[in-house]
Amino acid sequence: MLEAIALFLAGVHFGVPLAYYYYAKTKWLPKPWNIKIDENYRPKVTIILPTYNEEKIIKEKLENLYNQVYPKELMEIVIVDSSNDKTAEIVETWHNNNNDTKITLIRENERRGKASALNEALRHVNNDIVIIADADALWPENAVCEAVKWFSDPSVGAVSCLKKPMKQGFLGIEEGYRDYYNILRLAESKAFSTPVFHGELAAFRRELLLKINGFPTDIGADDSHTATKIASMGYRSITPEIWVNERVPKD
Structure with missing residues (x-):
């Protein structure tokens, strides 16, 4: 029995x-996306970057965002930092040397979590599209263009990415799992929406974030939960083929 x-x-x-x-x-x-895309759509964008003790990698991340092939006059970066290392000082020095990029640095006295940092940044945002980022992930230089073009269709409320590891040698079970996972995200997106988003790159319409009172602070999945709430409002939350490189912890 x-x-x-x-x-x-x-x-x-x-x-x-x-x-x-x-x-x-x-x-x-195999389905078509059934989304009308304007490849030249260029809304004003705010990238929110929460940081905590990122002094070893923050400069590389800032350079990565700086090198986006998106009009600098249409893009701003809001950094919410709760570090106790030199992250904020590195950001300030970098900005002084690259003052053609608009950066707002918000320094917090205590670490309250990622969702709280995102909501703090959201209070300083007026642009139409909000993209959240992680310091330990690097975007291809066309990532912003590729993400925002989907918002040219009013049916789209949120857009995320697919991930690949920077570390070489991920084979066998790990590679198979990633392929399985990515195919599901693409397929679900084509059907209507996917319930899984990645904080390495997740873009949202600001007006929809305000309608749901920002990011949830009582749930760990601030990216996926937010995308699911937006989908429940009738908008599509999708993950097209925007590939982001993620750092893999050393063995």
Whole structure:
């Protein structure tokens, strides 16, 4: 009896995800996006970057954002820093040397969590599109252009990315899992919306963020939860093929 129950539970545990994956890949993934895109759409954008003790990598991240092929007069960066290292000082020095980029640095006395930092930044934002970023992820130089073009269709409320590791040598099970995961996100997006977003790059319409009172501070998944709430309002929350490089912790 116990063996039968164990076999049944194993079948459910492995069978349901595989069946869902097969259905998504064969039925949803081949679908067209059914989104009208204006490749030249250039709204005003604010990138929010929460930081905590990022002194080793913050300069590289600032350079990464600076090198975006997006009009600098249409893009600003808001950094909310709660570090106890030299992150803020590095930001200030970098900005003094690159003053053609608009940067607002908000220094907090205590670390209240990422969602609270995002909401603090949101109070300083007036631009139409808000993109949240992580300091430990690097974007391709066309990432902002590729993300915002989807908002030229009023049906789109949120856009995220796919991730690939900077560290080489991820093969076998790890590579298979990532392929499985990314195909699901693309397929769900084509069907309507995906429930999973990545904080390495997640873009939202500011007006929708205000309608849902910003990012949730009582739930760890501030990116995915926000995207799901926007989808529940009837807007599409999608993950197209925008690939972001993520740092992988050293062994």
